[in-house]
Amino acid sequence: MSAAASHNVTLIGMPGSGKSTIGVVLAKRINCQFVDTDLIIQTSQQRTLQEIMDAEGFDAFCQIEENAVLSVNVDHHVVATGGSVVYGPEGMAHLKKLGQVVFLKTGLKTLEERLSNMATRGIALKPGQTLEHLFHERNRLYTEYADITIECDGLNVEQICEKIEAALNGSI
Numbered sequence: 693m694s695a696a697a698s699h700n701v702t703l704i705g706m707p708g709s710g711k712s713t714i715g716v717v718l719a720k721r722i723n724c725q726f727v728d729t730d731l732i733i734q735t736s737q738q739r740t741l742q743e744i745m746d747a748e749g750f751d752a753f754c755q756i757e758e759n760a761v762l763s764v765n766v767d768h769h770v771v772a773t774g775g776s777v778v779y780g781p782e783g784m785a786h787l788k789k790l791g792q793v794v795f796l797k798t799g800l801k802t803l804e805e806r807l808s809n810m811a812t813r814g815i816a817l818k819p820g821q822t823l824e825h826l827f828h829e830r831n832r833l834y835t836e837y838a839d840i841t842i843e844c845d846g847l848n849v850e851q852i853c854e855k856i857e858a859a860l861n862g863s864i
């Protein structure tokens with residue numbers, strides 16, 4: 693089946709918003725396969741995300757990520773992305789063709805509580821950039837690319853899956 697005719701759900705959002713955790717649970721609930729583009733990057737590079745970021749820097753990391761996204765050609769999958777995926781316009785256009793893009797929206801406070809390992813998590817921060825600045829910069833991009841936005845604060849994984857499924861309305 694061509695990419696244009698595919699039925700997939702792509703999860704986008706800040707690091708720590710739950711894309712990887714929710715993705716695998718959602719895939720099981722809606723009888724899809726699951727793929728995490730972070731794992732595609734690590735497998736193809738044979739390095740962790742943090743190692744790639746440290747060795748190659750922000751711009752090269754984003755290019756590697758976009759290439760990984762462009763290599764995803766699937767049907768009936770839930771695709772968890774890395775938070776920085778929205779810096780790659782061609783990659784995002786590809787994901788939009790693959791299916792519905794769902795933004796897992798979380799507040800800054802929730803993210804601060806979850807991201808205790810900022811320094812080792814491989815987050816694509818520009819020099820001197822704080823989580824708060826990143827949050828505002830990214831939220832604009834996530835909103836721009838989202839077909840569906842799910843407010844996640846205060847909800848557990850199952851409740852978030854229920855909201856996503858209701859918004860998808862059987863279209864996958």
Ligand SMILES: Nc1ncnc2c1ncn2[C@@H]1O[C@H](COP(=O)(O)OP(=O)(O)O)[C@@H](O)[C@H]1O
Nearest residue numbers: 706707708709710711712713714806847848849
């Ligand atoms: N709805 C939720 N409620 C509480 N903790 C969550 C929720 N979703 C994810 N988490 C936790 O937040 C952390 C980050 O989740 P993860 O799936 O790795 O996010 P992402 O892939 O978006 O970076 C993990 O420890 C995960 O268990």
Ligand SMILES: O=C(O)C1=C[C@@H](OP(=O)(O)O)[C@@H](O)[C@H](O)C1
Nearest residue numbers: 707741774775776813814815816
């Ligand atoms: O937001 C980011 O800058 C990043 C998030 C990571 O994925 P998660 O969003 O799954 O944590 C990973 O892609 C990479 O380390 C960069």
Ligand SMILES: [Mg+2]
Nearest residue numbers: 711712730773
């Ligand atoms: Mg993840």
